[in-house]
Amino acid sequence: MTTLSTPAVTPMRRRRTNRNIVPHLFLGVLVVYFLIPLWWMIINSSKDAAGLFGGTGAMWFAKDINFLGNLQDLFTYNGGIYLHWLGNSALYAIVGGVGSTAIAVLAGYGFAKFRFRGRNLSFALLLGSVMVPLTALVIPTFILFANLHLTDTIWAVILPSLLNPFGVYLMRVYAGDAVPDELLDAARVDGAGEFRTFAQVALPLMRPAVVTVLLLSMVATWNNYFLPLAMLSDNGLFPVTVGLGLWQSLASANNGGGHSLWSLIVIGSLVSIIPLIIAFLSLQKYWQGGLSIGSLK
Template structure:
């Protein structure tokens, strides 16, 4: 008996399914070691954060009481430790947090704006000295920022800008890696045909950049903004060298000052600093977590797929 069309369809539909099942089985088994490594790395990076959460709930006696440092004590002291943190030394910790927010927001936004403009210019315009300028930019990426702190201090000392907020903000506006990242991303994410079409329609260079290119650059912009914000927030050596007034300190330098005091004297005014140092470190991380959670959705920016025919 000859095969019917239905039998032929069923036969042809079964073969690819078996092939897919045979191919997917080795792939699934091959992912197991990778998943195990990723799980171990996740635990490795989360342990310090878990240590902060646990020990921020302990009093100074609980920190050195001999119990487990990775589990809570019988008495939870989050509220008393928070009160001590924000009232110690006239509430200077709140001022340090505000200073860090100022430095990170102004420096991060400013660095992102400059990186977007410079990166777009490198990617979409041809000008004399472009290759040399880009080579210098790549060289600047390789230079550690800490190596530039002392020359920057000498320069700012000559113009009288040391011990001011500008001595911390202005150096963070220059982000060579952000410029490089924007240039690489803009070269592929913004097709030249879209810009040519906008120019044919009568749009100027600024309007083409604002209307056509900027929406396509959104994932890279958010990436540079987060990197700049985190780098400014975690900046330690630059404000340590530039600032001498503790009211201008960011939270990183302030906690470092408390740590030095606690290590030297153990207690200040009868109150141990260790418990509020641990809690202050935890509180200083929370703004970074909030910034990441608030901006991660903007990574889902649309690409230029399908925009050209």
């Protein structure tokens, strides 16, 4: 957890704990609300199809716990295509996230620390592009890529994910604040070249913002649905979001080919959210600080 607030036990604080019951109740109700879907998913990932449909109750375990059976089913169904989807999601998120972050760091530093003709104009253009609805770009990009025969390849998902104007904005704001000009000048006087100055002096100071932008852009790519849905038709290239969406529409149309897909969808959804939850929990000291960058300026 963060160390932002150290609980100070003073007489006044103790007197106020009684009054804190109402806010705690408020939070308690919200915690229940926000956990309901997760609870449902955990409970129902242990049920087989019969338990899902008939079942004793939607919010509690059925008589037989079939968790491991469902897991095995998930990873073997259709030649283990689910694992492929997870791998694809990871590939797109890592390559797209790392690539777009690297580009954003360089550009943010360039905007913050160099004066040149056209800088303000290009930065204004960039800010304007934050407001371009990204999904409005999906169909145009699809048509463009189709002409270049790039659709239905991994690049169709990765290349557009490299565009992250908001990341550049965050990096510029942060670099402008956290990297003192005097330090850069000192490094230059000592004879370091511009790129060495950037890599060895500026980059370490920008680390919290780098982690935040990296995490945010990886999440955005991992969660993306519209772009891969439009770009890909070979289901071996699907990320897990599009794959589960496919199962969902097949199951609704009763098209699982005799195999009940519903229990696979439930456990597949549960498994797919585990990596991101782990990432968020383990990196929380970075992103909780980093998220304030954009809002405070």
